[in-house]
Amino acid sequence: MTKVKSLADLKKMKEELQAKIEVREKGEVSENLVQIKVAMATCGIAAGAKPIMEFLIDELDKRGINAVVTQTGCMGYCYAEPTIEVKLPGKDPVIFGYVDKKKADEIIEKYIKNGELVDGIIPTNYETIDNK
Amino acid sequence: MAKYKMHILVCGGTGCRASSSDAIVEKFKSELAANNLENDVQVIMTGCFGFCEKGPIVKVLPDNTFYTQVKPEDAAEIVKEHVIKGRKVNRLLYLDPAKKEHVSDSKHMGFYRKQIRIALRNCGFINPENIDEYIARDGYQAIGKVLTEFDPQQTIDIIKKSGLRGRGGGGFPTGLKWEIASKNKADQKYVVCNADEGDPGAFMDRSVLEGDPHSVLEAMSICGYCIGASKGLIYIRAEYPLAIKRLKVAIAQAREYGLLGNDIMGTGFSFDVELRYGAGAFVCGEETALIHSMEGLRGEPTNKPPFPAESGYMGKPTNVNNVETFANVCPIILKGADWYSSIGTEKSKGTKVFALAGKINNVGLIEVPMGITLREVIFEIGGGIKNGKKFKAVQTGGPSGGCLTEKHLDIPIDFDNLIAAGSMMGSGGMIVMDEDDCMVSVAKFYLDFTVEESCGKCAPCRIGNKRLYELLDKITKGEGTMDDLDRLRNLSKVIKDTALCGLGQTSPNPVLSTLDNFYDEYLAHVQDKKCPAGKCKALMKYVIDPEACVGCTACARNCPVNAISGERKKPHSINTAICIKCGACIEKCKFDAISIK
Numbered sequence: 001m002t003k004v005k006s007l008a009d010l011k012k013m014k015e016e017l018q019a020k021i022e023v024r025e026k027g028e029v030s031e032n033l034v035q036i037k038v039a040m041a042t043c044g045i046a047a048g049a050k051p052i053m054e055f056l057i058d059e060l061d062k063r064g065i066n067a068v069v070t071q072t073g074c075m076g077y078c079y080a081e082p083t084i085e086v087k088l089p090g091k092d093p094v095i096f097g098y099v100d101k102k103k104a105d106e107i108i109e110k111y112i113k114n115g116e117l118v119d120g121i122i123p124t125n126y127e128t129i130d131n132k
Numbered sequence: 133m134a135k136y137k138m139h140i141l142v143c144g145g146t147g148c149r150a151s152s153s154d155a156i157v158e159k160f161k162s163e164l165a166a167n168n169l170e171n172d173v174q175v176i177m178t179g180c181f182g183f184c185e186k187g188p189i190v191k192v193l194p195d196n197t198f199y200t201q202v203k204p205e206d207a208a209e210i211v212k213e214h215v216i217k218g219r220k221v222n223r224l225l226y227l228d229p230a231k232k233e234h235v236s237d238s239k240h241m242g243f244y245r246k247q248i249r250i251a252l253r254n255c256g257f258i259n260p261e262n263i264d265e266y267i268a269r270d271g272y273q274a275i276g277k278v279l280t281e282f283d284p285q286q287t288i289d290i291i292k293k294s295g296l297r298g299r300g301g302g303g304f305p306t307g308l309k310w311e312i313a314s315k316n317k318a319d320q321k322y323v324v325c326n327a328d329e330g331d332p333g334a335f336m337d338r339s340v341l342e343g344d345p346h347s348v349l350e351a352m353s354i355c356g357y358c359i360g361a362s363k364g365l366i367y368i369r370a371e372y373p374l375a376i377k378r379l380k381v382a383i384a385q386a387r388e389y390g391l392l393g394n395d396i397m398g399t400g401f402s403f404d405v406e407l408r409y410g411a412g413a414f415v416c417g418e419e420t421a422l423i424h425s426m427e428g429l430r431g432e433p434t435n436k437p438p439f440p441a442e443s444g445y446m447g448k449p450t451n452v453n454n455v456e457t458f459a460n461v462c463p464i465i466l467k468g469a470d471w472y473s474s475i476g477t478e479k480s481k482g483t484k485v486f487a488l489a490g491k492i493n494n495v496g497l498i499e500v501p502m503g504i505t506l507r508e509v510i511f512e513i514g515g516g517i518k519n520g521k522k523f524k525a526v527q528t529g530g531p532s533g534g535c536l537t538e539k540h541l542d543i544p545i546d547f548d549n550l551i552a553a554g555s556m557m558g559s560g561g562m563i564v565m566d567e568d569d570c571m572v573s574v575a576k577f578y579l580d581f582t583v584e585e586s587c588g589k590c591a592p593c594r595i596g597n598k599r600l601y602e603l604l605d606k607i608t609k610g611e612g613t614m615d616d617l618d619r620l621r622n623l624s625k626v627i628k629d630t631a632l633c634g635l636g637q638t639s640p641n642p643v644l645s646t647l648d649n650f651y652d653e654y655l656a657h658v659q660d661k662k663c664p665a666g667k668c669k670a671l672m673k674y675v676i677d678p679e680a681c682v683g684c685t686a687c688a689r690n691c692p693v694n695a696i697s698g699e700r701k702k703p704h705s706i707n708t709a710i711c712i713k714c715g716a717c718i719e720k721c722k723f724d725a726i727s728i729k
Contacts, residue, residue: 004390004397007280009397014271042375043335072343074256075255076496076497077496079494097179123181126498126499127247
């Protein structure tokens with residue numbers, strides 16, 4: 001990996017990376033690219049997020065769904081761990097709580113395949129600094 | 133892709149469920165079916181919206197319409213008006229209390245502005261093990277800006293102007309701390325990040341390190357630039373293996389990118405970070421004890437002055453800040469001091485992360501602007517008390533803090549108001565208690581913790597806290613006297629005045645605040661020999677009601693110490709001399725014949 005040699009370097013890198021992530025977010029790379037983030041802080045892992053992440057990766061692969069599954073930190077909903085955020089192309093992200101394998105399966109079959117929502121959505125209720 | 137055109141979300145949080153949100157879901161489903169819309173509109177139940185005060189909540193997508201206090205009988209109107217005709221049902225919309233206007237789109241509701249994520253901005257958004265995602269979200273732009281546009285003093289001035297105060301508990305102005313360290317001349321200086329999070333129930337520092345480690349590394353390098361240090365040390369407890377792993381990954385990636393190390397971004401500034409592990413002693417969160425622990429000495433505090441800013445790690449000027457404090461630094465640099473100081477109260481700027489725990493529905497991490505009230509935090513964001521019980525107290529500030537009650541619910545939370553109310557901000561743990569919690573036992577719990585964690589160096593803390601614990605223990609056993617209550621108060625004051633470090637000076641706070649706010653409960657223990665919450669075992673007696681007992685023998689068979697006797701089909705009785713008050717009999721009794729007196 002190239003080193004960041006100056007602030008200009010870093011700014012250029014940021015533009016590129018941001019563009020890459022935005023493309024990923026808007027789903028322009030592929031019509032069907034689904035993005036899933038699994039909350040993997042200590043609270044999530046203790047509640048069983050690891051097997052859920054593996055289950056999601058395996059099952060999405062088996063069922064032929066083009067998806068990116070990444071880990072992230074604590075979303076703050078520790079009472080509802082494991083929590084995952086699913087972003088379908090062109091849609092706002094949706095957070096699901098209390099995800100066990102059965103729920104994960106339901107999310108894949110209903111939400112990811114058909115766009116049907118399933119019970120157990122966690123409404124987000126905060127502002128980020130981007131819109132402040 | 134989606135076959136449903138519209139979604140109706142009904143809150144399934146505990147509060148809304150209690151006001152019949154299940155029935156609302158059913159009603160919506162039947163109304164939709166009656167209009168042949170069941171394949172176009174989907175009804176689902178969600179987690180808590182955190183707006184329980186105005187529940188039950190119904191939200192309609194895609195237009196984000198937010199209905200409050202919906203009753204099952206309103207479903208028909210919403211379906212007929214909103215779903216079919218596309219007209220919002222005004223009377224059910226949220227009424228903005230300030231403007232007296234109905235708000236139709238939840239994005240414009242004041243409630244959704246209650247939480248602002250600054251320190252937690254990347255937690256739950258980026259992959260913490262991938263530096264690219266951090267850079268894509270303005271990562272390392274702040275250190276870049278500082279190195280190319282500002283000199284150290286200008287940077288310190290920005291932090292000073294922002295009003296940022298230390299988030300570890302003390303609330304000392306961060307910019308001033310940096311300035312003092314920058315003025316002391318030395319060949320080597322150090323930046324230390326205090327990640328020795330020790331308050332029971334607080335886990336925000338761990339979450340920041342696990343979710344956004346680079347933000348701390350970047351802020352430490354900014355601090356290094358300001359005070360003239362080229363070395364950073366993170367003192368982290370070995371009990372946080374995941375945070376350690378992610379920090380190591382982050383440090384390695386930052387070095388690889390040249391964002392830590394020599395000549396960062398070609399500016400000639402060099403800074404690197406190393407980890408130091410703590411064994412989890414509470415006192416090592418105190419900065420002088422922390423420094424000694426890092427030097428390989430016993431984790432004991434020393435008198436200040438000299439402050440670490442003059443003589444800290446290895447005798448060199450050292451600046452110690454908490455994880456959450458560092459997590460606030462980069463947004464301040466990028467968005468400006470004025471932006472930051474526009475949030476919060478007059479003397480406490482910005483936001484604070486709180487870890488909600490205890491008898492509260494939405495246990496979790498929240499970040500709110502300073503000045504929010506406890507009521508908003510507990511009843512709106514936190515979703516209220518579990519199982520519909522009554523709120524009794526909230527403990528803030530950990531073992532150094534105090535218990536706040538009903539009468540404190542509406543004071544704006546900031547550093548100074550919490551101290552005035554007899555508690556403190558601490559690192560931001562909030563443990564919520566309900567009517568089943570005994571306040572004497574709560575004070576005893578914290579004293580047990582401080583006795584365990586006292587380093588033993590000074591007598592007031594080592595001996596005094598032990599005596600406080602013994603007095604509390606005596607009271608919970610029903611052996612306390614009125615003299616003991618006076619003794620508790622006097623001893624607490626002596627310890628506060630004479631202990632060496634912050635741990636000892638604040639350790640009697642849980643005793644003093646419960647004495648002030650729950651004196652009745654102490655009196656009940658001492659005079660009536662009763663525990664109103666039914667928690668203190670020594671003050672309880674299990675009794676079988678002979679009228680209700682049918683003699684099924686279920687209790688006798690399950691009693692682990694054979695304290696229950698009686699003939700089959702005849703009322704049983706409990707031998708209170710043997711009874712260990714485990715409660716097994718109550719659980720087994722199908723006739724509610726056993727009670728605690």
